[in-house]
Amino acid sequence: MRHGKYRFLIGALAPPLLLYGVFVVSPYAQAFYLALTDWDGLSAEARLVGLANFTDLWGDPLFLAALRNNAFLLLAVPTATIALALFFAACLTLGGRRRRGVRGSGLYRIVYFFPQLLSVAILGVLFQFVYTPGNGLLNGLLDAVGLDALQRSWLADPATALPAVTAVMVWSAVGFYVVLFTAAMESVPADIVEAAVLDGAGNLTVFRRITLPLVWDSVQVAYVYLGILALDGFALVQIMTVGPGGPDNATEVIGLTLYRAAFTYGEFGYASAMGVTLFFITLTLTALALRATKRERVELA
Amino acid sequence: MYAHPSRRSLLRASTMAGAAAVLSGCVTAGGDDPAPQATGAVTDDNPLGVPDGADLEVVIFNGGYGEEYTRHAVTLYEERHPDATVTHEGLQKVGEVLQPRFVSGEPPDVVDNSGAGRLDIAALAAAGQLTDLADLLDAPSLDDPAVPVRDLLLPGVVEDGTLDGTVRYLNYSYVVWGLWYSRSLFDRHGWSVPATWDDMLALCEDIKGAGIAPWTWQGKYPEYMMDPLQSLAAKAGGIELVHAIDNLEPDAWRHEAVLAAADAIHRLAAGGHFLEGSEGLSHTEAQNAWCSGRAAFIPCGSWIEGEQQDVTPEGFDMAMAAVPALTAADALPNGAVQGASSESFLVPAQARNPRGGLEYLRCLFSGEVARGFAESAKAMPVVRGATDGLDLAPGLASVAAALETAGDDVFGYKYRTWYPELAVEVDTATGELLAGRADPEQWADRIQAAADAVAADDSIAKHER
Missing domain, CATH: 3.40.190.10 (Periplasmic binding protein-like II)
Structure with missing residues (x-):
């Protein structure tokens, strides 16, 4: 019977592993190889150029601008998203007089999820209208509340373009993490919270001392996912920004630089080198984030 | 979460491009054994020497300009060569369909290589896949036998289609x-x-x-x-x-x-x-x-x-x-x-009937087809004087007038x-x-x-x- 079991296991595992190998592992392996060549994407031949592509990267002002902007996104997007999502999730689960959430929390939970249902392309186009200079939604709103001094061409000003894109990323991501954190918070046993409250803990203390430690695993996962999201940003930048990537490279991201190098300049080798660099950056940051946020695991009885 | 798909699809695209590179490796290798290409007798009626009864296959990009004008040229071709069977196909993604046919040495006789999915024309030329169009340019035009096709074209069109000193394609829209x-x-x-x-x-x-x-x-x-x-x-x-x-x-x-x-x-x-x-x-x-x-x-x-x-x-x-x-x-x-011109027509070097392909382009670059193009596609054809006397939309009419005023002083970067x-x-x-x-x-x-x-x-x- 034992043999039969292994045969079954191997039979069941082989097809997915094969698919994974062909469609995930082999392209990655190929990208690593291409990063060492000067392949132009069309010719049959590619010359090995060693690490020249990687050394060129550090003298490429466009790539460096992209790195800088991705670093900004990496700081801003996860922090803002997690903070907002935790706040909203806490309101939904802990708020209200009887700690069952603020009134209408069921409805909010659904509404928060809406942005998640929109594709990035639609988001980009919608927010383009929000940021339209002159009579756009945002400028109109500022005008209506008497803050017309703040009106500007949001996406055409190097100072506000990247924050404007960041805001869209946060807006679109926050709903999903509200749902994730709400689910995690609801699994916190009510008696622990009750005991804390009986001991005289206020809402803030309950959140800080009880809820947050118990949902920390979810926060950690959220941080990694949002970090990956922040290292990308390609689609939004491509659709929304001036240029795209402008003004004056203010919204250039690695994905865009890579795409342009490959499909506009025909420098597939160089683009692969960027991809490989991004791969290692993502890997390193994920490992760092998991390590930095590591805490003692709390076991619930 | 769109981080994954975009990076993954990029890599997938590079894999496919890798496969394409292997295939195009075959392209140059397969050039040793060209298919037989018939030519016919050159006469005043048949200046390009199209063989009798040879069939013709036309594949065009069916985009913003439509396919009315290319069908119009088919009609002219059939009138001149009643024995030939002409197939005409309009596609959205020319490259995807034609790449394997170029690779296997069985391309159509005329291609309109345009649109987002077009083939890299410089790479095609470098692989020896394109016919020299000089014979077509020197052939008498359909409108007036005394005027060669070359002289019918607006300034810059021949230059636009020249790669390394040889004319490889001709653009239709200006x-x-x-x-x-x-x-x-x-x-x-x-x-x-x-x-x-x-x-x-x-x-x-x-x-x-x-x-x-x-x-x-x-x-x-x-x-x-x-x-x-x-x-x-x-x-x-x-x-x-x-x-x-x-x-x-x-x-x-x-x-x-x-x-x-x-x-x-x-x-x-x-x-x-x-x-x-x-x-x-x-x-x-x-x-x-x-x-x-x-x-x-x-x-x-x-x-x-x-x-x-x-x-x-x-x-x-x-x-x-x-x-x-x-x-x-x-x-x-x-x-x-x-x-500047766009909408690139070319004759593949390994076509079965390249003379027919050139003859088709001679029909296409005639005043009659160009006039139809201006009307149906609402754009400027590259053929001189094609819009004269037509009732054009106001914008297009002003463009035609500006070109008329400019004469040979049209520049492009x-x-x-x-x-x-x-x-x-x-x-x-x-x-x-x-x-x-x-x-x-x-x-x-x-x-x-x-x-x-x-x-x-x-x-x-x-x-x-």
Whole structure:
């Protein structure tokens, strides 16, 4: 019977592993190889150029601008998203007089999820209208509340373009993490919270001392996912920004630089080198984030 | 979470491109054994020597211009060669369908290699896949046997299709760039199209006085504004300057004509002549603002009429004017315009019936088919005089008139297609110039630095004109 079991296991595992190998592992392996060549994407031949592509990267002002902007996104997007999502999730689960959430929390939970249902392309186009200079939604709103001094061409000003894109990323991501954190918070046993409250803990203390430690695993996962999201940003930048990537490279991201190098300049080798660099950056940051946020695991009885 | 798919699909695309590279390796290897290509007797009626009864296969890109005109040419071909069976197929993604056929040595006889999914024409030529079109250009035209096909084509068309000294393809549609305005709006206010840039600046003050923004532009894509800028430069500096820029000559971008042109455009921004916020508008938003009468001028290519046809108000009467002269002593005459051709027709080298392919193009590049193209596709064909006497839409009529005035003084830059990495920097710098964050000197220095970098980069293939 034992043999039969292994045969079954191997039979069941082989097809997915094969698919994974062909469609995930082999392209990655190929990208690593291409990063060492000067392949132009069309010719049959590619010359090995060693690490020249990687050394060129550090003298490429466009790539460096992209790195800088991705670093900004990496700081801003996860922090803002997690903070907002935790706040909203806490309101939904802990708020209200009887700690069952603020009134209408069921409805909010659904509404928060809406942005998640929109594709990035639609988001980009919608927010383009929000940021339209002159009579756009945002400028109109500022005008209506008497803050017309703040009106500007949001996406055409190097100072506000990247924050404007960041805001869209946060807006679109926050709903999903509200749902994730709400689910995690609801699994916190009510008696622990009750005991804390009986001991005289206020809402803030309950959140800080009880809820947050118990949902920390979810926060950690959220941080990694949002970090990956922040290292990308390609689609939004491509659709929304001036240029795209402008003004004056203010919204250039690695994905865009890579795409342009490959499909506009025909420098597939160089683009692969960027991809490989991004791969290692993502890997390193994920490992760092998991390590930095590591805490003692709390076991619930 | 879109981080994964985008990176993964990029890698997938590179895998597919890798497969394509392997396949195209076969392309050059398979060239040793060409399929038999028949030729027929050359007569006055059959100047290209199309073999009797040979079938013809035409594959075209069925895009914005439709396929009416290519079918029209099929009809002409069938009239001239009644024994031939002609198949005509319109596709959206020409490249995907034809790549394996090129690889296996069984391409069609004529291809319109256009649209987003087209094949890289330079790579096809390098792989020896394209027929030399010289015979076609020297053949008598269908309209007048005394005039060869070459002389029917608008200036620049043969040059556009020439790769390394050989004509490999011919473009069918002609795009002209200029300044667009509403004739009815100008008539109502008694404005006339300025002939010089000084007149333009004076007119801008008038227009502002009427409560309308003198200009708007497609700010998100600075190349739209680069077209009038480089037109001004070409007019002042002449065709030698255009060539110097395309050939990446040192200090070409710091030429006084280029600086003067940048200064002229910069004055529009400095004088507050742009519709507020234009630098943040997409092409649709800017063009709609112009169509709704909020701005008087917009720079664009001749496709704007088709692009705006659903939102253009009744009686708007759009027209294109040539970019005004920069100085009183310009090198090019006042009517000179920037023009370029697109929609590339080619005859594969391994076609079964290449003579038929050339003959088909002779039919296509005839006055009769070109007239039909102007009517059905609402665009300029590359055939001279094809739009004469036609009842054209107002915008297209103004384009035809501008071309008529320009005569042989049509210029075009190549750096954008030759060196895309330079074009990106040009656009970024132009965006900064128009937002008032860079002055013309800084603008020129920045672009010159990028041009020098491209010139010094051995990994970029260089071209010369």
